[in-house]
Amino acid sequence: MxxxxxxxxxxxxxxxxxxxxxxxxxxxxxxxxxxxxxxxxxxxxxxxxxxxxxxxxxxxxxxxxxxxxxxxxxxxxxxxxxxxxxxxxxxxxxxxxxxxxxxxxxxxxxxxxxxxxYPEYEAAKRITPLLISKQLNSYIQLSTDFAIAEVEILEELEGKALKDCGLRNNYGINVIACRNKDATEFTTISSPDFVFSKDCNILIAGNKISIEKYIKKDIKKERSGTKFLLDRFIKKSK
The missing domain is CATH 3.40.50.720 (NAD(P)-binding Rossmann-like Domain)
Structure with a gap:
């Protein structure tokens, strides 16, 4: 104990x-x-x-x-x-x-x-990314350069198997689990043959740049010239 x-x-x-x-x-x-x-x-x-x-x-x-x-x-x-x-x-x-x-x-x-x-900083770090992107449902920063996020499936991934999506090569992220939007529990994705459906949310892991790259298509064009706000809410480790 x-x-x-x-x-x-x-x-x-x-x-x-x-x-x-x-x-x-x-x-x-x-x-x-x-x-x-x-x-x-x-x-x-x-x-x-x-x-x-x-x-x-x-x-x-x-x-x-x-x-x-x-x-x-x-x-x-x-x-x-x-x-x-x-x-x-x-x-x-x-x-x-x-x-x-x-x-x-x-x-x-x-x-x-x-x-x-830093409680206030930690709260802001969690909440701000959720306000920026409709596609980002939750975000947890685990270290200076590693995070886990729940995101909606991109249209380009609908109906594709995990092995055919190139998420690691194209975005630098790993898919951990998924859930239907109406469900509360996640299911671990263990097979490369898993097929993404339209109503699927996925749990991804990667650094802030990788997660930004995945979700930036959901950021409005008028914000495209501004770097995504994850950077300012991630403090350098002491």
């Missing part, structure tokens, strides 16, 4: 607490707000109310061999930096910190954060 420490019950910390507890993780929660602790204590194995942020107090309540720590003090930078620094000194390798902007992210990385999360 994974052991996770959540230090600070900001909105991101609360959401992570709910999600991690739902999948059976063993969670330790630390926050200075007694009301929040009381509200969410049933989600955790142990809870601690403290205003003290120092290495000694953390060593008493957080095992040094814990699998990961999540830090979220909303937009309070000083406690986030101190907490991250002490966790790093304790030898905790996986430290995920919620952050508001790039400047704070750089400071937190220097303090020892292994991953910086």
């Amino acid at each position: 994974l052991q996770i420490a959540i230090l600070g019950l900001g909105s991101f910390g609360i959401r992570m607490l709910e999600e991690l507890s739902a999948v059976g993780c063993e969670i330790i929660v630390v926050d200075r707000d007694a009301e929040k602790i009381d509200k969410y204590k049933t989600h955790a194995r142990a809870v601690y109310i403290t205003d003290v942020i120092n290495k000694d107090s953390f060593m008493k309540i957080i095992p040094s061999n814990i699998d990961a720590a999540i830090v979220d003090f909303d937009d309070l930078l000083e406690p986030a930096i101190l907490t991250t620094h002490y966790l790093h000194q304790m030898g905790i390798k996986n430290i995920v910190v919620q952050c508001e902007n790039d400047t704070h992210g750089e400071l937190l990385t220097l303090a020892g954060a292994s991953q910086i999360v």
Whole structure:
């Protein structure tokens, strides 16, 4: 069972607490707000109310061999930096910190954060591509240059078998699964003989340029001179 420490019950910390507890993780929660602790204590194995942020107090309540720590003090930078620094000194390798902007992210990385999360940026990155193209139904950026997207089938692919479509050569994408537009579940495509139908949505994987190349036919001509907005919503990895 994974052991996770959540230090600070900001909105991101609360959401992570709910999600991690739902999948059976063993969670330790630390926050200075007694009301929040009381509200969410049933989600955790142990809870601690403290205003003290120092290495000694953390060593008493957080095992040094814990699998990961999540830090979220909303937009309070000083406690986030101190907490991250002490966790790093304790030898905790996986430290995920919620952050508001790039400047704070750089400071937190220097303090020892292994991953910086920008909730507003992540939300914008997911939603904006969906607004740009009618053909793009969902979009998940998994790394700096790799994403998974659900897209509608192109007219040129209707009635063709996967092996005859040249999606990898023409667009640089791989097809993972498909579903009928009226269905909710995807079916894995394992055969090159699979034939695409008109009402088929496909789940594709590739980099942002490859996905842009596939969906750009759906972008209006007056936008053709403007680079697709995926670029501006993909942040360079630290």
